[in-house]
Amino acid sequence: MVYMLGFLFFMFLSNTGGITKFTQNPPAVTVAPGATVTLSCPQHDDNEAKSMGWYRQVEPGKMLQYVVYLTKDLGIIHGDRIERDRFVPSRDAPMGSNSYFLTIRNATKEDEAKYFCVIWFLGSWGFVRGNGTWLHVTGKPTSAPTVWLFPPSSDELATGMGTICCLVKGFYPRSVEVLWSVDGDVTSESVSTTPPVLDKENVYNVNSCLLLTASEWKHHSFISCTVRHDPSSTIIQKSFNSKHT
Numbered sequence: 001m002v003y004m005l006g007f008l009f010f011m012f013l014s015n016t017g018g019i020t021k022f023t024q025n026p027p028a029v030t031v032a033p034g035a036t037v038t039l040s041c042p043q044h045d046d047n048e049a050k051s052m053g054w055y056r057q058v059e060p061g062k063m064l065q066y067v068v069y070l071t072k073d074l075g076i077i078h079g080d081r082i083e084r085d086r087f088v089p090s091r092d093a094p095m096g097s098n099s100y101f102l103t104i105r106n107a108t109k110e111d112e113a114k115y116f117c118v119i120w121f122l123g124s125w126g127f128v129r130g131n132g133t134w135l136h137v138t139g140k141p142t143s144a145p146t147v148w149l150f151p152p153s154s155d156e157l158a159t160g161m162g163t164i165c166c167l168v169k170g171f172y173p174r175s176v177e178v179l180w181s182v183d184g185d186v187t188s189e190s191v192s193t194t195p196p197v198l199d200k201e202n203v204y205n206v207n208s209c210l211l212l213t214a215s216e217w218k219h220h221s222f223i224s225c226t227v228r229h230d231p232s233s234t235i236i237q238k239s240f241n242s243k244h245t
Helices: 002-014 214-219
Strands: 020-022 028-031 037-041 049-057 065-071 076-078 087-092 099-104 113-121 127-130 133-137 146-150 161-171 177-182 185-187 191-193 204-213 222-229 234-241
Touching: 028 037, 037 049, 037 113, 037 133, 049 087, 065 087, 065 099, 076 087, 099 113, 146 222, 146 234, 161 177, 161 214, 161 222, 161 234, 177 204, 204 214, 204 222
Parallel strands: 020 127, 028 133
Antiparallel strands: 037 099, 049 065, 049 113, 065 076, 087 099, 113 127, 113 133, 146 161, 161 204, 177 185, 177 222, 191 204, 222 234
16 A cells, blocks of 8 residues: 555656645754654645645655655555654644644654655645755754856867856755756756765765857856755855856
8 A cells, every 4th residue: 555655646746747836844954863853834725635745855866755645534654664653744724724744753864855745636736746845964053055166168168068067065964956047047958966975074065067069158148057055045156158258
């Protein structure tokens, strides 16, 4: 039963590009090891809600893991290798607030992930899902990133290609998002981003590069790298005007 629920939810989500999304707040939570933390999943109209589930992703690009499923009558079905006494879903519906929660007790480093809530409706809505909340388990203070943007060298452009790199250093905890835009349009094509790497000072670094042809570098005006580090509430954007570089 657990495998079937997880499989059906995952297959539906991974193949539904038009799925309705809503915002989970806060975007990131940091707690000390052993602490209890509650993640919330706001829901504005629960009249047709049938059930909901929680999923987690250790890092972007990794497979989602099914955590727990809560039926309309508050039945609970946990995912594989999920500790029932530590991961407790609930619903709070006083005066029609209709919010869902996931309480994680005795948090450990292995619990670090981005947690998504998904609600399944009986009506025409189908599924709706949250945009996720990062959970960080650490006793170390939060550190905001520093960002540098490097243009392609003239020698590289002479070969017909150019690499623009965005170096993100000194952040903690590890969750960070790097977005590239060309003339104001976000792009993920020809982008290569390393996983966060912990250095000897126990902070993380990431390097993200955008590959363009020399003609693209010459044709486009503004190329930007935007770094978002939710744990420190930091957003940094660095840009080049390629026509004046």
